Each structure stands twice: as structure tokens, then as C-alpha cells.
Amino acid sequence: MEVYRSFIFRLMRNYLIGSMAAVFVVGTVVMVSTLQIPNIQFVRLIIIVLISLLFMLVAELITLWAQLGPIRQFFAAEHHEKAELTKMYESIHRFPGQTIYRILGPHMLGFSLPAAGLTIWMISTGGLEFPYGYVAVAAACALLIAVMHALIEYFLTVRTVRPLLLEVRRRGKEQHGMEPSLGGRVLVSIQRKFQLSTALIGLFPLFLFFLATSIRLQYMDSEFAKEYILWAVLIVVLGGGFALVGSWLLIRDVRGPVAELTEEMNRIQEGDLGRRTPDLYADEFSALISGFNMMINRLEMRQERNRQLLQSYFSTLAAALDARDKYTAGHSMRVAEYSIMIGKLSGMNEEQADLLYKSALLHDIGKIGIPDEVLLKDGKLTDDEFAVIRTHPVLGESILLQIEPIDAMADFLPGVRSHHERYDGKGYPDGIAGQEIPLFGRIIAVADAFDAMTSDRPYRNGMSHEKALSILEEGKGTQWDPYFASLFIDEWRRQQHLQKSSERGVS
Template sequence: MQLYKSFLKQLIRNYMIGSSAAVLVVGGVLMVTTLDIPFEEGARLMIILAISFMVMIASELTIFLRHLRPIHAGFDEDNIDLEVLEKAYLSVHRMPRMAVYRIFGPHLLGLSLPAIVLTVWMMEQGKLNFPPFYIWLACLGAILLASCHAMIEFFLTIAAIRPLIKEIRRQALSRYGVDFSLEGHVFMAIRTKFLLSTMLIGTFPLFLFSLAVQIRLEGLSQIIAQQYWGWAGFILLLGVGFAYVGAWLLTQDLQRPIRQLYRAMNEIKEGRLIQTSNLYSDEFSNLIAGFNMMVRGLQVREERNRKLLDSYFAALAAALDARDPYTAGHSLRVAEYSVLIGRLAGLSEKEVDILHKTALLHDIGKIGVRDNILLKEGKLTAEEFDQVKAHPAQGENILLQIEPADAMAPYLEGVRSHHERYDGAGYPDGLKGKEIPLFGRIIAVADAYDAMTSDRPYRSGMKSVDALNILEAGRGTQWDPDYAGMFVKYMKTEKKVISIR
């Protein structure tokens, strides 16, 4: 609550300084030094200004307290929950924009309307004597001063709310384990903020001077005044145009590197660790350089993680194959054949990499098969064969235990389905045709070829050409006709197997 009180004092102090400077100093001095009126009328104008100022304060304070209500609730230790904190968090972020609304709402109207009414009344009573069009000039001046005040208040409020944002986030994280974030929501676009601010900075002196001169020229002849405004109007238009072009160029220069970084961050979000071009010679150059340094660090970490993951998969496959000296290297060879088929089928490099890892682990479920069954040299009984047939589902269950779960998700279907048959007579689910997952259909061809060409305790491996003929004969029944066909065709024509590396 102490932080909130400090924030409130800072807002009030900033507001009072800005209001006093804009209304009493700039507005009052401008009227007294520009208007050629007697001292008594000047004093009456200052009284009108003071009364209008008090009305403005009262009306604006009412709206200000309403804007503060959800923020105050967020710092009430006796009545605070996550929803209250979230409302306070969003309300704090809205405070700069709300400050602008207050100044152009109750601030401007609360000052202008009473001033107009009192001035007109005094003019009717004969206590003020100047042309009525001065009132319109005063209204234009009030809008101009309100714009200047709103800009100052906006940026001062941005600085004032930062400690509150930090504290509310800390409270939500410590109390409820929730870290508040706007998730990219923009309350005030940087284009709008800089364009309006720079336009106001460039044109404020021009308009202020024009209003003062208009009042001073009232005492001159109409012809001289018309000649002056023919020239001054052109200068004013030229100044406004220059201010707009300058503001637009500055805004574009600020937005360009921001958009570039935003696009680069989206690429990283999609998993593409790319660096972005450093085309700047100001502080944005340091920002781009730091971003690229971060990306290089991520690239090194990504490469290290990839190598660790590859080693992890290879180690699991080697550990499995080590149980049976007659099948040593089986998983590695099946992975090579699977990658070959995947590339012949035109799979992307990302898909080929997932296929490679899936093939390395396709028999991981055999860890759960007893040695007296897995290493048996004779024919298996029906009960023993049923236990062997359970290894695809058991492999899927093993991978499901690895955290994080989403990291293993791409490999589950291939591991479970690599013993499905294209005609639906396979296991464990009896899937048929294209119902069988893609990787399962590919690994089934590679697994069968290596099993037929490898030596076993109870038989010698058959020749490659014989195994290929069996695959050819089983196209469309046991194996996917497309993948079996392209593998057979390649092996018969090339007489070699391409390594995955």
C-alpha cells in the first residue's frame, strides 16, 4: 500500500505542475501580455480563470478517482484475489491513455465551459470589453494547451506506473503462481504515440504564435491584417506540413527495426533460429547485435541438444540390440533403410529426422520380453509369440513415460504400428491400408528386409535379392505397395544402401 500511496502522490504532483503551467502560467500570461486591456479587466479574467480552474479540478478529480478504484483494490491487503490483481494490472497499463482522456474530457470542458459562461456574462454586464471572437480564440488556445498538457502527462504517467506493474506481477506470482503478461497486446501504438507527439512539438509554437498575433493585429487596419495573414497562413501551412513529414519520417525510422525484430522473433517462435540483418548505426544496432548474439547462443544450445538427443536414441537402440548378439545392429540398420525409403518418398528433412529416431526405437518394447523367449533358438509357442507380439504396444507405453510427453509424441505411432500389415492381418490393432500411420508402413518394410537378410541362431540370413523378391510379392498384402515398391526398385538397380549421414 505504501507503493500505491507513493504512486498516487507522484500522479497528483505531476498533474498539478502540468495544469498550473498550462492554465495559470501559459494561459494567464498569454492573456495578460497579449490582450491590450485595462488592469481591472485583466484581474477579472484571472478571477474567471481561477474559478474555471477549480471547477476543472473538481470534475476531473471525480473521473480520476474512478480510474484509480481498481488499482487501489489491487493493493488492499484485506480484500485481494487473482481477479482483483488482474484488473489492477490492466488498469495500471491503461493509466497513460486514461490521462489523455481525462485532459481532453473533464479537464478541457471543465475549464472551458465555465470560462465561456462567465466571460459572456461579464461582457453583457459591461465588465469586460473586447471583441466576441476573442472567446473563439481562447477556445482554440485551450485545445492547444490541453494537447500539450496531455502529451506531458502521458509520458510522465508511463514512467510512474512501472513500479506498480512490477509489484502487481510479483504479488500474483508469489500468491498464485501466475505471471501476468499483456502477451503482445498494445494499448497505444508506437506509431500513433510518436506521430502525434512530434507533430504537437513541431506545431505548438506556430499555433500559439498565430493566436497571439491575431489578437495583436486587431488594432491594425483590416488591409494590413489581411496582407499579414496571406503571408502568415502560407508559413503556418508550410510549418505544419514540415512537422508532419518530420514526424512521419521519425516514426518510420523507429518502427522499421521494431518490425524487423518482431518478424525475427516470430521465426524463432516457429522453431527457425535465424539471425537478422544489422543495418543500423544508432542504438538499434546494439539491440540487433544483442538479438543476434542471443540467437547464436540458442543455435549452439539447439545443436548440442540435438546431438544429445541423437546419442540418447542411438544408446537406447544399442542397449536393446546388446541383449541378443545375433541381432546386434538391427535397429541402426532398420533406421538406415527407413531413412532411405523416406528420402525416396520425398519426405522433408524434419520428417526424415523423426522417422530416423522412430526407427531406432521401433523395438524398444522388447525390453519387456523375457530373455528365455527373446533369445529362444527354437520355435515359439503360441503363448510365447503372444508375448512377443505385445512389444509394439509395450514400446509405446515405455515412451509415454518419458518427460516431457510432447517430445516423444512424434515417435509413438511408428513404434506402435510397425508390425501392422497392409491387408489388416497385423498387430497390435489390426489396422489396414492407409489407416496404418506413415512411419509404421515405412519401418515395416525396412524391418522385414533386415530381419530376412540377417543371421539367426536357427537360420542363416537369405540373400538380398531373395528378400527383395519376397517384399515384391508381399506388396499390397503385407507391406505398403508404394514404399515396398520404391525400396525394391532402388535396391535392385543401385545395389547399395545410402547411409543416413
């Protein structure tokens, strides 16, 4: 509750300062310097102001108490649900906007109405001696002062609520491991704040001068005062036009870089770090954009470093697996190279090709769980031993599922589990067929088979590339996906043809 009490203290301090400035400094000074009436009437006017101020303060406190109710109840409690924290975080952000209604309502209903009523009564009884029209002018002045007071109070309250927001975020992190946020939602646009603020700042002194001078001139020359009013209205209209145009130009100057940075942030969220925001500004936005571009540079460097580390991790893991058996050394790397060749021939984009490459590097990771006496056996495997070997795709999937976060290896699981499935449905571990076999599994199956056939084993020598290609060709549509098998066969033969042509040219 200490944060809440500190908030209330600052809120009341800001309000009292603003009220005193609006009612006494502005109101009284304008009233005293404008009206030419006997001192006793000034005293009566000041009494009217004090009585009206009392009404205003009561109305303000009632409104403030109602608006603070949910915030007060929230900070009186120790524990909160997630939804309650999120709702309060948004409510506190909306509180400065409620300040405007809290100021304008009591000013107009609690101050202006009692002041106007008492003044009219005093004029009717002879206690005050000036035209009834002055009451309307005074009401207009009161409205101007109330609007400016509300504007100032709004910006002061925006800063005042920040400790409350920090406390809500602290409680959210402490109690639920989350920090409430608006998630990028805009409750009050910069455009609206700038336009209203600059327009009011520009129009306020013009209107106040116009109203005060129109009364002052009545005491000097009523005919000239009428001419002045027409001229002053023109000046006010022109001044208002300049204020509106100026606010529009100002907001356009601010919205440009803000919109650019927002667009770039959305692009970065989608993973595109390739562009930089052009620095076209000579104000503080230049430093902001420069820092933003520097952040992107560092993100890009970190992303590249992470990519290299991850690639090294996959390669090291595959090499460690292959190192268990000298006859399979380099097998995973070769299968990955063959797989990515097929993937690119099929039109696969860079992102998918990279996932395929990593999947192929890990396709035999499950063999870590196969006993050496089975995996490294020199002779032909028994049925029971082959059954153990057949478990390695499922073992590989289980191993990758242990890596945190749980979705880190999600893209690699299908290829690891399904690279021994057959196109005709007679493979393992699931016996699925055709297009039901995951894409990576169908590609890796071709690459894995080719390397296995062309590599030496303890019990046999590797066959020639051409013979292995012939076996792949015979197994298209039964053991292997006919499309990917054909891509690999055609490309391998094309490369062999180019190599032979090159050798003949050299000789």
C-alpha cells in the same frame, strides 16, 4: 496496496506539475504579456482563472475517481481469477489513453466554459475592458494548452503504470503460474503516437505565437493587425505542413526497422533460423539488430546442440537395447538406416525423415520389458512365450508415454506401436490393415523384416540378401505395404548392381 498508493502519489504529482505549468506558467504569462489592461482588471482575470481552476480540479477528481475504480478494487483484493488478471493487465495498459480524455474534458468543460462565461459577464458589466473577440482567442489558447498538457500527461502516465503492470504479472505467476501479457496485440500504434506528438509539438508554438501576437498588435495598429493575421495564417499552414511531413518521415524511419524485426521474429517463431536481419542503420537500431542477430546465432547453436544431444540420446538408447543380445547388436541402427532410405525414396522431407529415423531407432524399445529368459532364448519360442514377445510394441508405446513433456514423443508413438502390423490386417497389436496402418509403421515393418531375415540368430543363420528380397517381393500387398516394399527392393538391387559394376571395373 503499497504499489497502488505509490502509483496514486506519482499520478497526482505529475498532474499537479502539468496543471500548474499549463494554467499558471503558460496561461498567466501569455495573458500578462499580451493584454494591456489596468492592474485591477488583471486581478479580476486572475480571480476568474482561480475560480475556473477550482471547477477544473473538481471535474478532474470526479473523472479520475471513476477511472481508478476498477484498478482500486483489483488491488484491494488478495486473490484473483486468471481472467480477472488478464483483463486488469489490459485495462492498466489502456489507462494512459484514458488520461487524454480525463485532461481534455475537465480543461474544456471545467475550466474553459466557466472562464469564458465569467469573462463575458465581467465585460458586459464593465469589470473588464477589451473586445468580446478576445474571449474566443483565449478559448483557442486554452484548447492548445489542454492538448499539450494531455500529451505530456499521457507519456508520464505510461511510465507511472509500469509498477502496476509488474505487480499484476507477479500476482499472476504467484497465484496461477502464469504472467499476463498482451500476446503481441497493439493497443496504441507507434505511428499514431509519433504522428500526433510531432505534429502537436511543431504546431503548438506556432498557434500560440499567432494567437498572442494577433491580440498584441491590436493595441498598436488594427489595420496592420489584419494584414498580419492573413500572413500569420499562411505561416501557420506552412508550419503545420512541415510538422506533418516531418512526423511522416520520422515514423517511416522508425517503422522500417520495427517492421523488419517483427517479420524476423514471426519467422523465428515458425522455427526458421536460417536468415539474419541486414544491418542497414546508423542509429540505435544498428545495435538492436546486431543484438537480435547475435541472439539468433546463439539460438541456432543451442538448437544444433540440442539436436545432437537428442540424436545421441536415441542412438544410445537403441544401442543399450541391442546390447542385451549379441545377436541383435546394431539391429536398431540398421533398421533406422533402411527406414530413412525408404522415406527419402518416397519423397519425404528432411523433417519427416528425421522423425522416421528416430522412430526406427526406438521401434523395439518395448523389449526392455521382456524377460531375458524369453527374449534371449536359444530355441524356438512356445506359443505363450511368443505371446509375451508380441506385447513389445504396446510396451514400447507405454514407455515413451512416460517421458515428459507428454507430447515430446508423440511423433514416434505410431511407428513404435504399429511396426508389426500386416498390410492384410493379420498383424499385431491392433490388427489394422492397409492405409490404416500409420505411415512410419508401414515403412519400419519393411526395414525390420529385412534386417531380421538377414541377421544371424542362435537357432538359425541369416539368409542371403537376395532371398530376403524375394520374400519381401512375395509378401507385397499381404504382409508389407507394396509401395514401400518395392522402393526398398528396387533400390537395394540397384545398389548391388552398381557395386558389382564397380568391382568388375576395378578387376
